[in-house]
Amino acid sequence: xxxxxxxxxxxxxxxxxxxxxxxxxxxxxxxxxxxxxxxxxxxxxxxxxxxxxxxxxxxxxxxxxxxxxxxxxxxxxxxxxxxxxxxxxxxxxxxxxxxxxxxxxxxxxxxxxxxxxxxxxxxxxxxxx
Amino acid sequence: xxxxxxxxxxxxxxxxxxxxxxxxxxxxxxxxxxxxxxxxxxxxxxxxxxxxxxxxxxxxxxxxxxxxxxxxxxxxxxxxxxxxxxxxxxxxxxxxxxxxxxxxxxxxxxxxxxxxxxxxxxxxxxxxx
Numbered sequence: 001x002x003x004x005x006x007x008x009x010x011x012x013x014x015x016x017x018x019x020x021x022x023x024x025x026x027x028x029x030x031x032x033x034x035x036x037x038x039x040x041x042x043x044x045x046x047x048x049x050x051x052x053x054x055x056x057x058x059x060x061x062x063x064x065x066x067x068x069x070x071x072x073x074x075x076x077x078x079x080x081x082x083x084x085x086x087x088x089x090x091x092x093x094x095x096x097x098x099x100x101x102x103x104x105x106x107x108x109x110x111x112x113x114x115x116x117x118x119x120x121x122x123x124x125x126x127x128x129x
Numbered sequence: 130x131x132x133x134x135x136x137x138x139x140x141x142x143x144x145x146x147x148x149x150x151x152x153x154x155x156x157x158x159x160x161x162x163x164x165x166x167x168x169x170x171x172x173x174x175x176x177x178x179x180x181x182x183x184x185x186x187x188x189x190x191x192x193x194x195x196x197x198x199x200x201x202x203x204x205x206x207x208x209x210x211x212x213x214x215x216x217x218x219x220x221x222x223x224x225x226x227x228x229x230x231x232x233x234x235x236x237x238x239x240x241x242x243x244x245x246x247x248x249x250x251x252x253x254x255x256x257x258x
Contacts, residue, residue, distance in 0.1 A: 017162075020157075020159075021159060024153050028149075028150050028151075028154040028157055033146075036230055040231075040233040040234040040237065041237055086234060091230060094156075094223075095227045095228070097162070098220045098223055101169050102169075104169040108169065108171060
């Protein structure tokens, strides 16, 4: 039982890692970031987005696919138009990862500060002896 | 003058875009994210890091190069050992970009909420007439 929970946890964390891989890969392209910035203001059609980014529809669709695979964007065809929208909390996983690492880093800097202050206080005390 | 300032601004923003491309590309790999998480706790040698990630030194060095090119990590050889450390504010640009987009998105949701409330209030008022 514990073993199976362990395995479950490991699988979940592997799938979270793969999700982060895909999200950061999605964000590593200026056009895809611009599409996200656009969709943050509301849904848009693939045609409108492609035109705004001066791209042919076929090359632009590749970017949309990458955004969909990384679960940042969803698209749905209604009639002849494919509408895209940002997924709620699309950027939450990426943001949490970065915030977590910055917290660790800042905690380390605080410890270094405290250490340097202790050293300085000791030297001060030694000087006065 | 204004034209040259404009050009300067455009160049700076292009270089910021290229920087974000590289940072997010760096973060799109689980091993590189693990190295960042490790270095958030303090500097480490390339040898130690490679061993911890069960990688041959030569393949591992490729990851270190990517981290260096994206300006997340610096490394310096002292004697026979190459030491790596996280750059201060390494993740600041990525974090600001994500936070900015989430702010835009949340402002949009707030506007939608306000709009729905206005509609509901109007219907309420019409119903009472």
